[in-house]
Amino acid sequence: VVRAKNPVHSVLFPIPVFRNTSGLLLFLGLDFFAMIFPVVHIGAIAVSFLFVVMMFNIQIAEIHEEVLRYLPVSGIIGLIFWWEMFFILDNESIPLLPTQRNTTSLRYTVYAEKVRSWTNLETLGNLLYTYYFVWFLVPSLILLVAMIGAIVLTMHRTTKVKRQDVFRRNAIDSRRTIMRRTTDPLTID
Template sequence: MLSGLEAAFFYLFAFVAVASAFMVISSRNPVHSVLFLILTFFNAAGLFMLTGAEFLAMILLVVYVGAVMVLFLFVVMMLDVDFAEMKEGALQYAPIGALVGLILAAELIVVLGGYTFAPQLASTVSKPIPDLAARTNTAALGDILYTDYLYYFQISGLILLVAMIGAIVLTLRHKEGVKRQSIAAQVGRTPATGMEIRKVKSGEGL
């Protein structure tokens, strides 16, 4: 149980996190949404600190706030994105998005209600928690991450790689009139295509 001061901080962080998360999806200005998302991450880090998971709190601040959210903020502010046009184009994908949302909601209901369908699942997945005084949460997290969940960790890395490649493909735009380097064309050059011999008459230039 949390003490009086810890409980006060818990409710403070939780309330601000939920309120800022709601503002993320309700703000019309995308820059404001990113700023509210940064505030949400800060309060989530505070909740991690209250539970003794200082490693997760620092990772949340360094990775998400310090890198990802700052990158999103610069991208949103620097790119001239027509959000009205994007919203109009997104309406045609609304049925597919609704179908995917229903599937995800059904999966979450099945997972969260697992104890109702199979009460014995709770006893099979539970593991004893190590003593925090003898073992830090960073060491325990590393042991679990690189032993029991090693393959899942590698799969998540591949998913991030695919997401990065997809972002590059989506943002790559070829402008007309801009010369681009073609490695295949350069390597495939022959003397016949790479040189042109002209006979220049005396006293005349090319």
């Protein structure tokens, strides 16, 4: 995404990431989230970003910087992530801490067992429509405003372009507008 020279490609590259994330959610048993994730991210966000980038009419800029310039910083960040994944999440306890706290609770918590025995959809619907209804309505209003804005931007009409009104043209009676004239032939003296 970052190294793409064309901004349209930068918008299109996250689509496989969203698709793979949806597959991962499907493997974890979150069937509703796995089906709604591509609809929201690919269908709404990626298409709106693509629309915005194409409206800007950005010229393709060449990147002249060296890639090796970012190698030390990315290497340090990669080592930190590797250290976290290997030493913290895979071990039963962190030997660096004086209290030897157990880190197995960092893996995940199954909230479905803590709530009643509802399905994923029932739990999500109960939470969304009772406790978090404001957080459900505000994004829908934001998406509504964005959709109306996109429609207004694309329906911009200029007055400099001559257009014909098709319905007015078809409503004209051709017998009144087309006149047949007869002319006398030329006479040469």
